[in-house]
Amino acid sequence: MRFGVVVFPGSNCDRDCYNWVDKVAGNEAVYLWHKDPDLKGVDCIIIPGGFSYGDYLRCGAIAKQSPIMKSVTGFAQKGGLVIGICNGFQVLTEAGLLPGVLLRNTGLMFICRTVELKIENNKTAFTNKYKKGEVVKMPIAHNDGNYFCDEVTLKRLKAKGQIVFTYHGGNPNGAMAGIAGVVNEKGNVLGMMPHPERISEGLLGGVDGLRVLESICNRTQR
């Protein structure tokens, strides 16, 4: 499988995601430069974490305007798989590919630590290798991970199973309903605050994140 890792100015988990796809999971990875709309024939797009455009104005707000995002939006609308991690999640909400927004953490501080996540929906392209209700560990590292949406949207998210990950055993950032990751209604776009690419090797303390990639590969093989 061929994964495209988007590089915005200020992306800083792009190299981690590339390594995750390429060296850790043994798939093909290519970088997608923000000024170039060419998607290079990828099967799945990863929008990595970082501080795209310095997080100026609003996290993800300027990235949304870049040439690559037009292509990403078109790709997603045609059902292509897109995953946004951390800042990538923020970009996807700004771009309107996912519902809701990510507000400043309620503690008003950057938080970097490993948290527990509960798998709420294992029927997605990104989580089919997990068990429903399973609790896994993944690191978070963000200033603005406090997921928020209006009540109607929240009801719809719940009804349609769009809530994929929730924080377990404590809510680190004040996210509504403990939401750590959501998919769009069609289920082909995932946004998540935790970093699966940071916990996919035993040497780094665990492999709970690897199944996100394995799920994607599993899905597309079928």
Added chain:
Amino acid sequence: MQQDTKVTPEIVKQHGLSDEEYGRLKKALGREPNITELGIFSVMWSEHCSYKSSKVHLKKLPTTGPSVVQGPGENAGIVDIGDGLCVAFKMESHNHPSFIEPFQGAATGVGGIMRDVFTMGARPIANLNSIRFGAVDHPKTPYLLKGVVAGIAHYGNCMGVPTVGGEVVFDESYNGNILVNAFTAGIVSKEDIFRGFASGIGNSVIYIGSKTGRDGIHGATMASDVFGSGNEERRPTVQVGDPFTEKLLLEACLEAMKTGAIVGIQDMGAAGLTSSSFEMASRAGTGIEMNMDKIPLREEGMTPYEIMLSESQERMLAVVEKGREEEVLSVLRKWDLDAEVVGVVTNDGVMRVRKAGKVVVELPIAPLVHAAPVYERPAKRPAWQDQVQALDFAYPGDSRPCWNDILKKLVSSPNLCSKKWVYTQYDHMVGTDTVVLPGSDAAVLRIKGTKKGVALSVDCNARWCYLDPYWGAAHAIAECARNIAASGGRALAVTDCLNFGNPERPEIMWQFEQACLGMSLACKTLGTPIVSGNVSFYNETGKDAIYPTPAIAMVGVVEDIERHATQFFKDEGDIVILLGENTDELGGSEYLKQIHGKVKGAPPTLNFDREINLQKTVLSAIGRGVVKSAHDISTGGIAVAVAECCMKDGGDCIGATIQLEDRIRGDAMLFGEAAGRIVVTCDPKNAELLLTIAKSFSCPAGVIGKVGGKMLLINDLICVSIDELYKLWSGGLNKLCAE
């Protein structure tokens, strides 16, 4: 300062040059300098940039060794770690600006040190820091702590360079002068190293990065003076950082270096354009001619004086092969950075600066570098030194004190408690290389594509340096090396940040001289040369100087990343072994300070032979895979060390039962800080092997207990629930951070 401002004695004085220094300048120049030239010399000859008071002592430090690729004198030091790879690293102070404006002061300190590393062609892989604040109950401490930590987080997190460790210390000696020392390590292939040389007559001088503004003018001069009243007025001398631009600068520079067109490159740090251009030309023995009209400026009407002295952040100066400028400029444009050809390398050894066609600076480089003042300032042992070293402290007896309460008080004190509140604000995992997270002896990072790792540690016991600067500084080196060994690394080399008071006072100069001698001895004996560093003098307010604080950062190599160790006890039933010996030494201990309010006594003995044997033992045992945990015994003694092994932030805690047979007084046994000790654990089946390994290196070793249960028991002196201890330890900073 307008170009036609007349240079009067008053103006010379304002620039911090002494009459003698001004005379020197005129003699070397053969005429009066103009205002811009005077400004240039005021920063070039400032203590911060010229090392005029420290040079004679720094020369005594060992700087060479088999692994050293680049010693002091460049932007960062470099050591060879094998496999064609090198580590570039340096530590630098940003004390004065951080006291005036903690957030930006600390942030730009981190930004500056990362530039020093990537300017050598290395990709930064880790930041560490050593930060020191005044007393916990000092009214400014919470504000300064929060500002500094947030500033470090802001810059490092945005850059995507993990902040993986460091030290946070509170002591009233820093009430008027906090310390912010930032360290960065980067990885570079041996053949891809860049240096700051303006070589090749006719080559182009290219300015890269942020536009030049009026910020930070005379920052270096500020850092070369003591604080008096009205420091807040100096806020405009503190620069403002933009980590986003620096991230672009990092990527753009590393990419531009690949073109092969860059001959030399240097970041613009203290004294900005002035020091970068002078240093590059000076190293190469060339001259530089620059056109001020080409410098990208933030605002109109800036004078040559302001442009040359600005300390605007996120700027680099590169020398590029003539005719290949476009190759470099196109990379910089790709990253949306300002870049301009602003000058040319010349053969006349002169720094010539033009503005609107007129020559505004014309300085012969070599004669002026040669004329730079070097002082052998008077040094005198303080009269009070004997008095503080004397310790007469009677043992209160086994039964009288409640050792449990003392242990609880120590582990919950701000200097010994969990620093989770600090390091969870730092992204310490980005880069996916951090194998040992903050909170253990040394940070360990793997190097992708190899079996290797690096171990990094920062350390200094400043109270010991105050009691005895010679041995205190030697201990700092030894403890860093011990931390690295306990993590499975072989110590390679050192960078330092020497933070002291006013060098014009003989007592301070004596402390400095002694610390350099102590470091020198330790570095020579342990085989860890000093390859880079920085001196920060004038850390005093009024008459109060800080404790002499030679902060040490050390880099070690882990040959097999799978064979590393953390300090945390692992499994029920594991055997606890003490490597080294407990001694009856209490001088300078945290116990004396915290429990008895005494800052007295001599630091513990440092026996280098034993130290070397100890480190060989632990390294060999970790390398053979028989060690499950290893922890250096330092502040708080063996009782605190074992407690730290039992507790892990957010993780599983486990108890231990310890039996010590030493025939020494109870407080020295529990809380004495004798050097050269490491607590290790192993599976019971490996205990014999571990003891044999120790014996083969003539390292004293003995079984002292067993891991397990929910209590920490030490003889019949300590009996405390781990859960309770964990609660106290993990919440130690709560009160301070809630303010």
